[in-house]
Amino acid sequence: MTENHDELMGPTDARKMVEDGYDQLAERYAEVRTLSPGNKKYIDMLARLLPKDSCVLDLGCGPGVPITKELVRHFKVVGIDFSSNQIELARKNVRIAEFHRMDMTKMTFPPNSFDGIFSYLAIIHVPREEKASLFSKIHEILKPGGFLLIAIGCDDWVSEPGDDFMGEPMYWSQFGAEKTKAMIKDTGFEIIQTSKEYSIFDGEDEKHYFVLAKKKESLEGLLKDSPIQIKKY
Numbered sequence: 001m002t003e004n005h006d007e008l009m010g011p012t013d014a015r016k017m018v019e020d021g022y023d024q025l026a027e028r029y030a031e032v033r034t035l036s037p038g039n040k041k042y043i044d045m046l047a048r049l050l051p052k053d054s055c056v057l058d059l060g061c062g063p064g065v066p067i068t069k070e071l072v073r074h075f076k077v078v079g080i081d082f083s084s085n086q087i088e089l090a091r092k093n094v095r096i097a098e099f100h101r102m103d104m105t106k107m108t109f110p111p112n113s114f115d116g117i118f119s120y121l122a123i124i125h126v127p128r129e130e131k132a133s134l135f136s137k138i139h140e141i142l143k144p145g146g147f148l149l150i151a152i153g154c155d156d157w158v159s160e161p162g163d164d165f166m167g168e169p170m171y172w173s174q175f176g177a178e179k180t181k182a183m184i185k186d187t188g189f190e191i192i193q194t195s196k197e198y199s200i201f202d203g204e205d206e207k208h209y210f211v212l213a214k215k216k217e218s219l220e221g222l223l224k225d226s227p228i229q230i231k232k233y
Ligand SMILES: C[S@@+](CC[C@H](N)C(=O)[O-])C[C@H]1O[C@@H](n2cnc3c(N)ncnc32)[C@H](O)[C@@H]1O
Pocket: 018, 019, 022, 033, 059, 060, 061, 062, 063, 065, 066, 067, 080, 081, 082, 083, 086, 102, 103, 104, 105, 119, 120, 121, 122, 123, 125, 126
C-alpha cells in the first residue's frame, strides 16, 4: 500500500470517486449498517452532555440509519452528505430531520450555528491535505462550549487506486489516531475522551477511533454576563 496516494489522485478525482461510489451502494450500505455498541455509547454520552433538543449537525450522514435516526431521539438534527442517493434515502428514513446535499469541505453555515457536530466514518474520505481546514470550519460553526464527536480510522493510511468498498471503487485518506487527535486539539478543542471501538460492516469486525472533544469557551464568552472587564494590553 502506498503511503502517499494523495499525490496520485487529486482532491477533485477523489471526491468524485467517493460521491459516485456511495450513489451506487447507498441501499446496500443501509442494509448492512448496524448501530454498534460504540456508536450507542458515544451518542448516549452526548445526550447526557447536551440539553434535549440541542441543534446538532450530522456530517456525512449517509442513509440516515442507524445514526441520524438515533440522534433525532435526543436532538434537532441537520444532516448533510454529498451523495444524492444517500440524502434521498436519509429523507425517507428519518422524516423529522433536515437534510441537505452538501460537501462538508465547502459547507457555509454561519459561525456558532450548532451545539454539537457528529461525524461517523465520513471524514475518513476527506483528502488528508483538506483535513486541517475542515477541522477549522467545524470549530467555527460550533458554538463555544459545544461538542464534537467523530469516528475515524485508527491507522495512518491512504487507499490505492482500485481499492473497493462493497464492490465500488472507493477512496480513503486518514492520518491515524494520534495525529488526528493532535490536529483536533491544535484547532482549539479540549479532548474529553477517546477510545477504539468495534464496528461491524458486512459481518466483519473493524476497530474505529472515537474522539469526543469540546470547543473551548473564550474568556470574553465566559465573562459576558459578569461585571469583570477584560483589559487588553
Ligand atoms: C461510510 S459512510 C458513513 C455514513 C453514516 N455517517 C454512518 O455512520 O453510517 C460515509 C458517508 O460520508 C459521505 N461523505 C464522504 N465525504 C463527504 C464529503 N466531503 N461531504 C459530504 N459527505 C461526504 C459519503 O457520501 C457517505 O455517505
